Amino acid sequence: MRDASPYGSVRFSGLWLIGLSLTCLGAWSGPIVLADADSPPTPQHPVTVRLKDGVTLPERSVRLGDIADVRSADARAAAAAEQLEIISIEDVTGPLVVSRKYVRIRLVLDGWALEDIRIDGATECRILMRDPEVVTDAAIELSARSALEKSCGLQGDELTVRLASPVMSMLPERVRQTDGLLVEVLPPAKNPLGTVMLTARFWDDEKLVAGQVARFEVLRRFRVAVTEVSLRRNQVLDKSMFRLEQRYLPAEADELTSEMIVGRRLRGDLKVGSVLSLRDLEDDTTAAPQRLIRKADRIPVVARGGTVRVSLQAAEALQDGREGDMIAVKNMESGRVFRGRVTATGGVEVRVVR
Numbered sequence: 530m531r532d533a534s535p536y537g538s539v540r541f542s543g544l545w546l547i548g549l550s551l552t553c554l555g556a557w558s559g560p561i562v563l564a565d566a567d568s569p570p571t572p573q574h575p576v577t578v579r580l581k582d583g584v585t586l587p588e589r590s591v592r593l594g595d596i597a598d599v600r601s602a603d604a605r606a607a608a609a610a611e612q613l614e615i616i617s618i619e620d621v622t623g624p625l626v627v628s629r630k631y632v633r634i635r636l637v638l639d640g641w642a643l644e645d646i647r648i649d650g651a652t653e654c655r656i657l658m659r660d661p662e663v664v665t666d667a668a669i670e671l672s673a674r675s676a677l678e679k680s681c682g683l684q685g686d687e688l689t690v691r692l693a694s695p696v697m698s699m700l701p702e703r704v705r706q707t708d709g710l711l712v713e714v715l716p717p718a719k720n721p722l723g724t725v726m727l728t729a730r731f732w733d734d735e736k737l738v739a740g741q742v743a744r745f746e747v748l749r750r751f752r753v754a755v756t757e758v759s760l761r762r763n764q765v766l767d768k769s770m771f772r773l774e775q776r777y778l779p780a781e782a783d784e785l786t787s788e789m790i791v792g793r794r795l796r797g798d799l800k801v802g803s804v805l806s807l808r809d810l811e812d813d814t815t816a817a818p819q820r821l822i823r824k825a826d827r828i829p830v831v832a833r834g835g836t837v838r839v840s841l842q843a844a845e846a847l848q849d850g851r852e853g854d855m856i857a858v859k860n861m862e863s864g865r866v867f868r869g870r871v872t873a874t875g876g877v878e879v880r881v882v883r
Contacts, residue, residue, distance in 0.1 A: 574601050574603035575601065575602070575645040575647070576601045576606060576636070576641060576646060576647070577599070577601065577648075578598075578610070578649075579597055579598040579649055580596065580597045580632065580649070580651045580652075580654050581596055581597055581598070582651045583624075583654060583655040583657070584654065584655075584656055584657070585656075585657045585659055586656060586657070586659070587658075587660065587708040590614055590616075591614070591615045591617075591627075591656060592611065592612055593612075593632065594611030595615075596615065596654040596656065597632070597650065598650070599611045610639075610641075613635065613636070615631075615632065615635055624655045625655070625658075626654070627653060629648045629652060632648055633646055661709075662708055663705060664705075666696055669692065669697070669714065669743065670691060670745075672712045672713060672729070673690045673743075673745055674688060676714045676716040676727070677716065680716040680720060681720045681749075682881075683749075687749060688747060688749055688750070689747070689748045689750075690745055690746075690747050691745065691746045692743060692744070692746075693743075693744040694743075694744060696741055700731075700739055701739070704731060704738055704739045707731075707733060707738065709733070710731050710732065710733055711731070711732040711733075712729055712731055712732075713732060714727050714728070714729050714730075715728045715729075715730065719866075721747055722748070722778075722780050722781065723746070723747065723780060724747075725747050727743055728740060728742050728743075729741050746779070748778060748779055749778060749781075750775055751775070751777075751781075751782040752773060752775055753774065753783070754772070754773055754785045754787075754790055755771060755772055755773075755774055755804055755805070756770060756771050756801055756805065757769065757772055757801065759798075759800055760798065761795070761798055762795055762796065762797050762798055766790050766791060766792070766793055766794070767791055767792075768787060768791060771790060773787070781855070781868060782804060782806065783805075783854075784855070785806075785807070785853075790805065790810065793810040793811060795809060795811075796811050797809065807853070807854055819851055819852070820850070820851050821851055821852055821871055821873075821875045822846045822849060822850040823849050824846055824847060824848050825845060826845070826846045827844070828845070828858070828875065828876055829844070829876040829877075830844045830876060830877045830879060831872075831876060831877075831879070832878075832879040832880075833879070833880060834881035837881075841860065843861035844860055844861060845861055846858055847859055847866065850871040850877075852871055852872065853871060855870055856869065856877065858877050
């Protein structure tokens, strides 16, 4: 069945087109829903459609712009043709085939005159459906970890980063369901540990579509001394009272060696499983400990990572320190603040994990 149009196009009834559509698509089992063919056609500028050989799409609704390159002297006409819904498919997993004939008839139904339609490129386009690739909270955690590792100068498994609460559920549904979004977590202004607020941004190609502030729990790995038994104030420590282990912590910790602990007294009581720090210890002598570095001193810094050794001369101590103490140091050139261990020569050594 067909009706003449005042613009020379042909308008087909919906039932007739469904039969033709199945012939054009080939044998497959999914239902097809076509756009309403009863609306009156409107005049359009000539349009050229270059059909693609095949596409893989995340959407169940296929538009002309998904399967073809569309050109027209009128940009609005080309945009309208690109948005034209070709088919709406449900419960289909295998490939579909859309022919040139099917595209031409679909354009006629939307108001284009037959003589204004040119179709080239592939003879038919094979369409394969896939599940949309949407951003998850796990992807946000990975992006945050990458940003923090770069900010802290760490690699490998030195950090663990976990969202304290879900993020994706807080975003609009159109953002949650958008296929192929890129998530970017902005690095913090300073090296963070513990509970940290960071901004996650979501990009669709080069377009920023959403931003969300998120709370993360950030832990860093330290090699620490942990008490094996409960200890009392003034007790002199020996090797049986503590163990050295790797532990992820939400704050900076002193990385003590056995030599730095054995023979020293406790300044206060400690429960079993406590992490020892330098402030918990005092020398087992009456002599005051020798202070090798004072706040504001200009000191040499050596960074070691495996067999690599890098020296830094322009560094400023931000606190006092004696041998073995972990103190804060500032790079005078970059202004970056980091922590290192005071050496017997009055410098600071920084351990870099590769």
